[in-house]
Amino acid sequence: MLNVYNILETIRMIQDECLDIRTITMGISLLDCIDTDIDIACEKVYNKIVTKAGNLVPVGQQIEKEYGIPIVNKRISVTPIAMLAAACPDGDTVKFAKALQRAADTCGVNFIGGYSALVHKGFSAGDMALIKSIPEALDVTQNICSSVNIGSTKSGINMDAVKLMGQIVKEAAEKTADRDCIGPAKLVVFCNAVEDNPFMAGAFHGVGEPDCEIHVGVSGPGVVRAALTKYPDASINEIADIIKKTAFKITRMGQLVGARASELLGVPFGIVDLSLAPTPAVGDSVAHILEEMGLEMCGTHGTTACLAMLNDAVKKGGVMASSTVGGLSGAFIPVSEDAGMIDAAVAGVLSLEKLEAMTAVCSVGLDMIVVPGEITPETISAIIADEAAIGMVNSKTTAVRLIPAIGKKEGDTLEFGGLLGSGPVMPIREKSPAKFINRGGRIPAPMQSLKN
């Protein structure tokens, strides 16, 4: 039954507390586009995407009108392109990125993710060519996102790939130095990557997924924070309950929008990603939720505990609200995309080490962190290895999205604009991990029992 209080609560969440659907993402399999001639393959890729996703943006806009809820992004994820590149070893892999960009322009989507390779155990045909082409692909396109999975709990960490990705991240930054190093902001290095992630930059359409499906990613840090402000003296378990209830409401909306989009597009509904995804907008910050819980500033002692509770409560509330939960599901902590994180980093309270600890208990990883331009590829690789180890041992997804700020040093800032925000250059350790990284090989998969 509708009542006035509920109606006004929903409208307040949308109007004043930045509640929105962060993304509807259409996953499209490109396995039927494989061809030995790269130009034919690219044409097939373009045609398949525009055929399947031609209506995605208008349908998204229709749903926005119907329910009065903003859908911030309409996106597409595709089969890891390395699998298509494997069939045409002599072709220029960047052509695929250009074909994807053309498809993104035609469909009017914000991003296409899937310029990706899965190399957690080793490189197969196409993987190496794709990875080496990533810096150029990110340079010549605007809306294409790339990801590489370099480790998993079942297979360990591919240290050759880790070494390579350090170089690729640095090179991607150098190539786009004139555009605030935007290249690596569209590149994620994963451990335990998920196949049905609707969020960029790490989205790709896994091979176990159906031909085409719709995923939804919800948001709403502002709503959670606003709910907590009403209970300044609540105990932590009461706070956990409030977060659960709020997450339930947010996720129900995602479920509704996903089901409607799936119906209108005639495509199966994939998953709802139960996430708290911040934006640089005022009142849309995960850091501010942690501060509302009682931390003077995000990054101080106690941050990991608060985040662990938040992340768990969001999942508990969200799982009840949706029939199909998946993706990354949890709280995101991208530094440059979160007003509270930016402030904490500028103040020197939030350090790389604290962020690393936080990633052990939350959704993703070291995300949108700006590091000094003179960082060596080996140091980037070592940061990736550290983060991947956390994911591997804890059976969770972790990721690294570092942006080396070419020509800048600690105290400077990179401005990406839009949802990507702006990030202060954060200090890193100066001692070299080069010998460790240059050893190559593979970190064996961890024990799954005797857990301590």
Added chain:
Amino acid sequence: MRAVVTVIGKDTVGILHKVSGICAEYNVNVIEVTQSVLQDMFAMIMLVDISDIKGDFSELVDRMTALGTELGLSIHTMHEDIFNSMHSV
């Protein structure tokens, strides 16, 4: 199928008339209205039946939003499903 129209803002003459006028134009039946005026702030929630709507629901949404802008009010027109799904298990 039902939708909820909410109107919040400074009270002026003829708000209810204009909102329900648009409803009538689109063959949308008004089922229930609750309204209150506190000092000079006007708040109204209107439940309407859109099963036999003439034209597109999104057109109705646009018209209502435009009316809101014209009168300096905040008018939201939303399908009832969003409230039902968010507030009931």
